[in-house]
Amino acid sequence: MHDHASPSGGLRGASNRRLLALSLSITAIVMVVQIVGAVLSGSLALLADAVHMFTDAAALVIALIASAVAARPANDRRTFGYQRAEVAGALVNGVILIVLAVWVAVEGVRRLLEPADAEVTGGLMLVVAVIGLLANAAAMWLLSSAQKRSINVRGAYLEVLGDLLGSAAVIIAAVVILFTGWMQADAVASLLIAAMIVPRAIGLLREVASVLSEGTPKGMQVSEIREHILSTPGVVDVHDVHVWQLTRGAPVMSAHVVVDDDDFRGGRAGGILHELQGCLATHFDVEHSTFQLEPAGHIEHDDARHA
Secondary structure, eight states, rough: OOOOOOOOOGGGGGGHHHHHHHHHHHHHHHHHHHHHHHHHHTHHHHHHHHHHHHHHHHHHHHHHHHHHHHSSSSSSSSSSTTTHHHHHHHHHHHHHHHHHHHHHHHHHHHHHHSSSOOOHHHHHHHHHHHHHHHHHHHHHHHHHHHHHOHHHHHHHHHHHHHHHHHHHHHHHHHHHHHHHHOTTTTHHHHHHHHHHHHHHHHHHHHHHHHHHTTOTTTTTOOOHHHHHTTSSEEEEEEEEEEEEETTTTOOEEEEEEEEEEHHHHOOOHHHHHHHHHHHHHHHHHOOEEEEEEEEHHHHHHHHHHHO
């Protein structure tokens, strides 16, 4: 379900796994270039960005594995399939981002307090950072469409975004070093990279927590769903409404719907059910909805029993 190609076609319309694989290739190549550049130039910011790229490469591998697992069909033991594997992959990505941010911050502060004796070669630092910026921009473009449909791809997208912003910070630091000779600009850029990573990581972890706690998907209002259900001809009341999501882009909904006795006994229950499912799919993009239709007397009986 979450590995299909986009209807728009083109390279960005490829399957999630292919897009992740392409992004992994770009990330791995740029990572090697940045490691070599960091060693030759002595730049901590460039090394931090290279380590970030290394972490992203590992995270993309995790995302690829999760995407492959999520594509496995449902069975009697996993009735919803393995789509939650994407959420697990996103959780790992978020944790990796937090750990990385702490490491970069510690190293950046150490460089500020204890300036390195070695000179930072601003020219080489600038060239490598520009290469990283262009490569990350290409990877973001590849993932920009799919990340709207998959929380797993979104995790990878956010990490590539962090790389791009990190490369921009390194470019600025390199320019400062070239024109002013202030070597500590390299450490400042490292701290900026750490500061940019944390909010995105927290946002991703919040989304993962919402999915795992079966919270209502962002942008969906249960009150609006109730109103739509109640506006269906023949529906008297609705209760026990539950809305959650298996992963990003896969909302699930269930509800008990009280139907007018005459409509229920008159054989209109099937038509009402069809209208309800069509309403949820059309207005709220909920493809998997479950309704328990009940005659009005059924609710009165339950109320009396539990009174």
